[in-house]
């Protein structure tokens with residue numbers, strides 16, 4: 308089978324490229340396009356032989372696209388215009404401009420790609436940008452399927468609920484049972500049990516509904532849900548994703564000021580837990596809602612530390628909290644949870660803050676790889692029919 312020619316748009320640090328590799332579908336990334344200098348350096352460091360175009364997508368002409376002669380587009384357009392916490396500028400947000408440009412180009416390409424895979428945040432499915440995408444796909448004779456999937460569906464202890472769309476041109480068409488599938492086909496979806504996805508407003512609402520706070524501003528209902536998540540044996544424990552070499556770990560400990568200010572708002576997990584909340588690009592910099600923190604000393608009970616904490620003096624409060632040895636997950640640990648292979652590395656000069664930022668913008672590789680694999684049968688069909696045409 309001849310390798311598919313893949314165009315990776317909004318390539319970032321290459322999450323799509325790694326997913327493609329993991330799927331083992333014969334394919335070659337003929338070009339990756341991204342405008343971010345740091346992400347591009349990291350991409351180049353890991354994929355030195357892939358042509359990387361450090362430019363804006365809207366800066367490329369129809370002719371530039373045609374020359375690449377690609378069969379597949381993999382893309383994760385900027386998600387800020389669609390996040391539930393953001394302003395939801397949708398198609399009016401300047402960051403959506405390049406995506407609308409792609410939709411405008413698609414019907415005009417001399418050869419339309421046979422497959423398209425798109426990733427975005429939950430929230431995209433109700434946007435005008437999604438309506439525009441579906442309209443263009445229908446006009447260009449694509450069949451498509453949409454999904455809302457979190458890595459927990461694959462037994463990974465990290466919530467990262469995302470919108471995905473796969474689209475294909477004839478021959479063959481999809482026959483999935485529902486318009487937006489929650490989880491993979493044939494896969495039990497434990498997403499309904501997922502913690503609120505970094506959405507403080509939703510947990511505030513629940514708190515109002517379910518009343519009593521047990522400890523750490525958490526209600527019985529919230530704690531109950533976390534307990535259920537931790538009891539799912541189909542999901543692996545966080546300890547499988549942690550770095551063993553403990554050198555330099557002190558730099559990840561939460562500083563006293565952060566502990567005193569934000570302790571009650573943090574999502575704390577232990578190595579034995581089977582859950583963590585989504586790591587976003589502000590992780591390590593902002594505390595609230597950006598990702599879980601790890602309790603590295605497990606000899607102390609979380610509940611004991613947090614019970615009546617607010618009644619203590621600042622000094623005693625700090626003493627209590629320090630016992631837990633709370634630390635941030637390292638960038639490597641987040642990369643492990645997101646499915647980046649061991650040979651993925653950062654260039655030496657990329658700071659920890661930059662590493663968190665680009666990882667927060669990236670995607671779960673195993674999830675995307677599974678979606679690519681769901682296309683395998685159609686890819687073989689495509690490859691056979693294109694041979695016949697040749």
Ligand SMILES: C[S@@+](CC[C@H](N)C(=O)[O-])C[C@H]1O[C@@H](n2cnc3c(N)ncnc32)[C@H](O)[C@@H]1O
Pocket residue numbers: 317318319320321322323340341342343346362363364365382383384385386405665668669670
């Ligand atoms: C959600 S991230 C994609 C991350 C990528 N899938 C990964 O694994 O790292 C969006 C990316 O789009 C890039 N981007 C945003 N607007 C762009 C534009 N107009 N042209 C090219 N790249 C753009 C950003 O620099 C960012 O790296």
